[in-house]
Structures are given as C-alpha cells and as structure tokens.
Amino acid sequence: MQTTLAGMAGVALTPMGLSSCITKKDEEKLTTTLNLSFQEGIPPGENLTEKLDFMESMGIVGFEPGGRGLAGRVNEIQEALKNRNIKVSAICAGFDGFILAEDPEVKATFDSTMRDIVAAAGELGSTGVIMVPAFNGQKPCLPHTQETRDYLCEQLHELGEYAVKCGTTVILEPLNRRECFYMRLVGDAAAIARDAQSEGVKCMGDFWHMQEEASDYGAFWSAGTKYLQHVHIASRGRRIMPGEDGDKDDYRDGFRALKQMGYDKFVSFECGTKGDRRETVTAAVNLLRAQWDEV
C-alpha cells in the first residue's frame, strides 16, 4: 500500500506526468481551423469566377469584397458563391464620409452609405463591415476629446444595433499612429467596441498595423472572442504577400493566441505582391498553414 501510494504520487508529480497532462489539455484547445480569406484583388484571374476557382483550388474559404457599390453586387456575389465552399468574410469599408466628421453633411453621407453597405453585408451573410472612425488626414474632424469619444460610442451603438437587425456587425480596424493615432492597438478598438454597448460593434487586428503592438499574442487576447471578429494579414516589412519579407513574416505568436481562443472567423489577405501572383499567393498560403500547424 505504501509503495503504491508513493508510486501514484510519483506519477502525478514528476515533470513528465505534469507535462503530458498539459500537452493533452493544449491539444484539445489547439484544434482550431485556420479559415483563410482573400480580398478580391489577391487571387489571379480575369473575373470573379476565375478568382473564386483559384481560391477553391487552394482551399480558401473566405472572400472579402470591398464595400463600394456592394448593394448592386449582392446577386452577382451570391450567384458566384453558389455551390462553392467559400463564404463572404468581412466587407472592407467602401462608404463615403466618416463618422467623426465635423460637417453634418459629411456625417450624413457616412450614415446613409454605411447603412446601405451594412444591409448588403447582412444579405450576404458577412461577418461585418470594416470601418475606421476617422483617419488622421480626414478633416475637419471633431476634436479628439473625451466628449468626442462618448459621441463616437453613442453613434457606434446606433450603428451596431442597426447591423444586428441586418444580421451582421460593424468592425473597428485599428491602424497605426501615422494613419489613426487614437486607435492603433487591437485593445484600443476592443475598448471602444465594449463602450459602444452593442452586440453589433466588434473589432479586428491587422498583422501589418500590429507592428505597433508589444505582443501579437497579447493584442488578440486583449479583444478575446467577444470582440475579435476579423483578422487581416500581409508581409511584415513591405505589406506584400506573407513570406515575401522572409524571416520578418512570423505570425506564430498571434496564431497561438487565435488557436487558444478558438477563433472561428477569418484571417484575410490584404496586401500587394512583388512577384508572380500565382506563385507568391500559393507560397503565402503554404507558409501560413505551416506556421499555424506549428503552434
């Protein structure tokens, strides 16, 4: 009996026993699938059908169209996706005006054009419409004060509730200090989404802009599954195809967070390329899948 107890304690407490326990738990958490998506300009092809054929051959499961004119493209996109294993992921902006415009006419233009895109996004089953409240260069802009932040959250609340009715969301995209100094971290966008108090207001991370983050891993976790609704990806030096910037293109820290979170939305390509698209896109997809599998 004494020997048996000692033996049992040995099994439970030796490093080997502990590590096999952790490994088993991690394996259970880390089976999250990498759902890759392309913006429309990413795949080679003369038209949407050719582009989607290429995507399908690569096992790409998401398609991210631009928002401009989306209402007039709903049928075209629905037809093109019929009988394919590709869904609309997020919709990339495409509205006129901006939500923090000082000029009421510019704000009104934002409200109407954004709502048209949100409605179309809902019809397409999209995860949400990506937006930035104001780029640094957009003027005249409401002053960046506490009152403006409160106003932004109120306005986003209304927009988010509209998006919920349409069956979709609005997704805040943090950029970098040169483009949007007040919303440059995933955590910044997540906090605004939280304060908007609407299930229809979410945020995203873009590996390109996330060069300003102290940690990719921490950045995604700062939003968590409650707010993280989309991810953009590009190479980390020149914003071209992942892999074209060599060793810089390491996404494993962020991927580890996404896997642990059980992130079930899309990782979508938003980038150019310096090479032959057919080759660089294929290499990028292989690189991302390999890094995802590694973590």
Ligand code: MG
């Ligand atoms: Mg982006």
